[in-house]
Structures are given as structure tokens and as C-alpha cells.
Amino acid sequence: MSVPIGLQLGTTPDVPLYHIDRFRMKLPPLSPRIASLLKAELHLHLEGAIAPTTVCALAARHGVALAEEEVRRRYDYQNFAEFIEAFKWVTSFLHEPGDYALIAERLAEHLLSQNVAYAEVTLSIGVMLLRKQQPEANFEALLRATEPFQHRGLRLRWIFDAVRQFGPEAARAVVETARNCQSNAIVAFGIGGDEMSLPTADFRRVYDRAREFGFHALIHAGEVGGPDKIREAIELLGVERIGHGIAAIHDPALMDLLTERKIPLEVCPASNLRTGALARQLNREHARIEDHPLPTLFRRGIPVVLSTDDPAMFHTNLEQEYTNAARMGLRGNELARIAQMSFDHAFSAIGGKPAA
Ligand SMILES: [Zn+2]
Numbered sequence: 001m002s003v004p005i006g007l008q009l010g011t012t013p014d015v016p017l018y019h020i021d022r023f024r025m026k027l028p029p030l031s032p033r034i035a036s037l038l039k040a041e042l043h044l045h046l047e048g049a050i051a052p053t054t055v056c057a058l059a060a061r062h063g064v065a066l067a068e069e070e071v072r073r074r075y076d077y078q079n080f081a082e083f084i085e086a087f088k089w090v091t092s093f094l095h096e097p098g099d100y101a102l103i104a105e106r107l108a109e110h111l112l113s114q115n116v117a118y119a120e121v122t123l124s125i126g127v128m129l130l131r132k133q134q135p136e137a138n139f140e141a142l143l144r145a146t147e148p149f150q151h152r153g154l155r156l157r158w159i160f161d162a163v164r165q166f167g168p169e170a171a172r173a174v175v176e177t178a179r180n181c182q183s184n185a186i187v188a189f190g191i192g193g194d195e196m197s198l199p200t201a202d203f204r205r206v207y208d209r210a211r212e213f214g215f216h217a218l219i220h221a222g223e224v225g226g227p228d229k230i231r232e233a234i235e236l237l238g239v240e241r242i243g244h245g246i247a248a249i250h251d252p253a254l255m256d257l258l259t260e261r262k263i264p265l266e267v268c269p270a271s272n273l274r275t276g277a278l279a280r281q282l283n284r285e286h287a288r289i290e291d292h293p294l295p296t297l298f299r300r301g302i303p304v305v306l307s308t309d310d311p312a313m314f315h316t317n318l319e320q321e322y323t324n325a326a327r328m329g330l331r332g333n334e335l336a337r338i339a340q341m342s343f344d345h346a347f348s349a350i351g352g353k354p355a356a
Contacts, residue, residue: 030323034335039318040342040351041111041119041307043243043266045161045192046100046142047091047127048310049107057102058093075313083275086313091127097134097141104142108149108156110311114318118155118343118351120187125174126163135160135177143185157187157348159218162206164193171206179213187347188216192243195225200232207237216240216347218266222247224277227254234263241266241305241345246281248302249293255300264303264345267294269324270316271309295328298338305342 029035050058052071059066074090077083094100104121111119123142128135139158146156160178162171171191178186189210191203200221207217217237222230223244230247231254233239245265248254258265269292272278279287298304306321308314316324322335330338343351 030319030326031332034322034326034332034339035115035319037115037336037339038117039115039322039339040305040346041114041116041121041318042241042264042305042342042345043122043268043307043309044107044119045122045124045310046103046107047094047124048087048313049110049308050090050103051106051110051312054103054106055090055093058099061099061102062093062095064093075315077274083313087310090313091124095133097137100138101141101145105145108146108154110317112149112152112154116318117153118157118346118348120157120159120347120351122159122161122190122192124163124192125160125177126166126170126193129170129173129177130163130166136181139181139183139186143183155348155350156185157346157351158183158185159188159190160186160215161190161192164191164195164203164220165197166193167198168202168206171203172209175206175210175213175215178210178215186215188218190218190220190243192220195221195223195229200229200236204236207239211238218243220244222265223272224275224280227251230254231257234261239263240347244268244272244277246272246277246293246297249281249296255297255302258303259301262303264305264341265297266307267292267297267304268307268309268314269294269321269328270314274314289324289327290329292324292328294325295330295334298330298334303341303345304338305345306338307342 052068055071056066056068074086125135128138160174162174175189178189210217217239218241219233219239220243221233227247227250230242230245241264243266269289273289282291308316308318308321311317325335
């Protein structure tokens with residue numbers, strides 16, 4: 001999802017509320033061949049991956065007694081606004097570097113359980129700055145916490161993310177923070193948040209600056225917005241990957257452009273279903289996972305990388321996303337191809353698929 005719409009005090013999401021299908025169906029197991037493939041995750045927010053037990057542990061650190069049931073209740077949304085409330089609530093327990101170390105370590109364990117060998121994890125630096133934290137210290141702590149996982153076969157890289165509705169100045173501060181960290185583990189700069197808020201052109205200079213510092217560029221676009229948001233991101237900002245981008249389905253010329261330039265869409269089906277983005281793009285009140293345009297986009301030749309977005313908050317994991325893709329009608333060899341593409345489109349040279 002695009003985080004975090006309406007994080008500013010006193011605002012509400014500038015996006016209509018959608019009915020969200022309760023995502024409770026029992027899924028058939030994924031074929032052992034696909035389940036056992038090594039995988040990469042390229043669209044994954046650290047703050048959206050905090051499992052209920054970890055939320056309780058964080059709360060306890062700060063003297064708040066919290067029952068797991070309460071977290072599960074907060075993670076059960078009826079609409080987009082409730083989801084955003086839950087995001088704000090869960091991130092309010094992240095105060096200091098040790099908190100980030102804890103959630104990063106738990107995420108790394110989770111990724112290993114999903115056969116993930118490489119991940120580019122998005123950090124909401126824009127939110128850390130808003131809360132007057134020291135992102136450099138948070139980053140240092142989570143780097144240290146995840147270093148040992150490299151020996152267990154998990155390589156991690158990081159994406160520093162700004163919040164669109166906070167504006168270009170705040171986004172620029174995120175780029176400067178990335179540079180201050182002086183770490184080759186930071187591979188890219190991106191923007192999430194409310195894609196309907198500020199014009200894409202406002203961020204042109206911010207992306208120029210990020211490129212000057214050697215960062216790759218990406219953005220959330222075409223999640224709830226139209227195909228024009230994707231086209232602008234490519235033409236005005238020069239982004240190399242698109243977060244979500246499912247709105248491309250409405251624009252054949254844009255789909256050709258994505259194919260020709262080999263610009264991947266980071267597709268997150270469970271997220272699209274649960275936030276109502278899928279229903280919105282299909283112009284329906286309700287949508288089912290089988291209605292997702294992933295097979296159409298993939299078979300048209302657009303590179304796609306399959307991801308979880310906010311796995312804990314959307315009750316998903318990478319294996320389930322491959323199961324979702326199978327439910328959409330993608331065959332075994334197509335799923336294997338998609339798994340390979342997630343390595344091919346990594347921003348870091350270390351993102352290549354390791355030898356089995
Ligand atoms: Zn996202």
C-alpha cells in the first residue's frame with residue numbers, strides 16, 4: 001500500500017472509502033515446486049510487516065500492556081480509513097533505534113521462512129522525520145540487527161521512502177538523510193503516500209538529487225490513481241520501477257511503453273484487494289482476487305515482480321501471493337518466470353539469484 005495517507009494530524013485519507021472483501025477464503029496449497037523456489041521481495045514495507053506478537057513486544061518495551069487480541073482486532077479492517085488508522089497506531093510504538101532493530105530482525109526471520117533470499121525493504125523515513133526521530137540511528141540499528149542473517153542466506157537492501165503529501169521539501173530531506181547514512185545498503189529513493197495529493201512534477205528536482213547521489217528511483221503510482229500517474233512518473237521523474245501500477249491495464253500505449261522499456265510493476269495482489277484499490281481500478285463495488293489484472297499485464301510482456309507490500313497488515317506472505325497468482329490462472333512455468341524476474345529487477349548487484 002501507499003503509506004501513510006493522512007498521517008498528518010487532523011487529516012483524513014483523501015481517497016474514498018471502499019468496501020473491502022473479507023479475505024478469508026481457504027486457498028489450495030501451492031505446488032511444492034513453486035513453493036520451494038528461492039524468491040526475492042522487492043516491494044515490502046518494514047512498518048507494515050510487524051506481526052501482532054511483535055506489536056505487543058514493542059508496546060511492552062514502552063510500558064503499555066497490550067493483548068494480541070487487541071492487535072488482531074486493529075488489523076481487521078472494514079475499509080481503507082480503518083487500515084490507515086491501524087498503520088498510524090502500530091507505527092506509534094516505534095520510538096527508538098532498538099524498536100527498529102527488533103522489527104527488522106523479526107522481518108528477517110519471516111523472510112527466511114518464505115524462502116526469500118533477497119529483499120529490498122522500504123523504510124518510511126518521511127514518518128521518522130515527521131516524528132522528529134533520528135533516521136540515521138534507526139537505520140544503523142536495523143542494519144546491525146539484520147547483518148547476521150546474511151550468513152543464513154538472506155541478503156537485504158533498503159529503500160528510503162518519502163510521503164507524497166508531505167511535499168517536496170520533506171521528500172528532499174529524505175534524500176539527504178539517505179546520503180548522510182553513507183551506506184551502500186541503501187539502493188533507492190521512493191515516494192509513497194497519497195498519490196492523488198500533489199502533482200508528480202513537484203518532485204522532479206527531488207528525484208534529480210537522488211540520482212545525483214547514486215540512488216535508484218521508484219514510486220508508488222497507479223495503485224488508486226490512473227495510468228497518467230504512471231506515465232508521469234516515468235517521463236517526469238525517470239523512475240525505474242513502479243509500485244503497484246495496476247492502472248496500466250487501462251492504457252494499451254502505456255503497457256507497450258512498460259514492455260519496451262522493461263519497467264517492472266511491483267504487483268501486490270492481497271494489498272490491492274484489501275485496500276479496495278483493485279475494486280476501484282475495476283470500477284466495481286467488490287472485487288475478487290481472480291479479477292486481478294496480473295495475468296494480463298504479465299502475458300503482455302510487462303515485467304512484474306510479485307510482492308506482499310505490508311504482509312502482517314494484509315494477512316499475507318509471499319507464498320500466499322504466489323498462490324493468489326495461481327488462482328488468477330497463471331501456470332507453473334509462468335510463476336517460476338515471475339519468481340526469476342524478482343531477482344532480475346533487483347537494484348543491487350547482489351540481488352542475483354543465488355545458485356541452488
Ligand atoms: Zn507499498
